[in-house]
Amino acid sequence: MLVFGSAGAADLVVIVSARAPVPALRAEQVADIFLSESHRFPDGSEATPVDQQIGTAPRDEFYEKVVRRSPALLRAYWTKMIFTGRGQPPREASGNAGVKKLVAENPGMIGYIDRSALDPTVRAVLTVH
Numbered sequence: 343m344l345v346f347g348s349a350g351a352a353d354l355v356v357i358v359s360a361r362a363p364v365p366a367l368r369a370e371q372v373a374d375i376f377l378s379e380s381h382r383f384p385d386g387s388e389a390t391p392v393d394q395q396i397g398t399a400p401r402d403e404f405y406e407k408v409v410r411r412s413p414a415l416l417r418a419y420w421t422k423m424i425f426t427g428r429g430q431p432p433r434e435a436s437g438n439a440g441v442k443k444l445v446a447e448n449p450g451m452i453g454y455i456d457r458s459a460l461d462p463t464v465r466a467v468l469t470v471h
Contacts, residue, residue, distance in 0.1 A: 353457040354404055354470035357442065360463055362449040363387065367467045373409045375452060377419070378429030383452075391432035392444050392453035400438070404454045407470050 356372050358364045364383045374380035376391045383389045394401040396413075405411050411419065423429040435441040438459035445453045446463035460466060 354400055354407075354454050355457050355460060355466035356408070356452065356454045356468040356470065357445050357460070357464040358383075358452050358467050359446050359449040360465050362465070364452075364465075364467055369408050369468060372452070372468055376405075376409055376432060378423060378431075388450045390448070390451045392441050392451050393432040393434045394438075394441060394454070395434050395436060398437075400454065400456065404470060408454075408468075 356367065362383075363385055364387075367384070371380070371384065375383075375389045376393070381389060394404070402413055405413070405416055409416070420429075420431045423431075435444050435453070438455040441453040441455050442459055442461070442464055445451045452467075454470065455464075457466070457469070
């Protein structure tokens with residue numbers, strides 16, 4: 343697993359709604375959901391990913407460490423997926439608060455936020471290292 347040495351970087355966590363039945367996920371499972379390779383959680387329920395905005399540090403860190411793709415590789419991936427009709431990129435929300443609000447209100451959604459933004463409305467299912 344990639345570990346970056348930037349001491350100022352916040353810990354990211356992958357979150358689901360506190361009402362979702364998902365206890366934990368592996369990085370590979372999260373990557374598959376965010377790359378449209380899988381549309382379901384391990385229990386079979388629908389999984390809809392929510393991204394932070396393009397160009398933000400949390401988004402870049404998430405994709406580098408969990409999905410293992412740079413912003414350029416991710417753009418190329420989605421261009422191909424859209425062109426071939428095999429998928430659409432996740433919807434975007436604005437910052438930790440936007441992602442947390444959407445995910446908290448929708449048990450089928452999954453997103454990522456800074457650990458410091460966690461509250462009882464959402465549950466961390468993976469810590470990004």
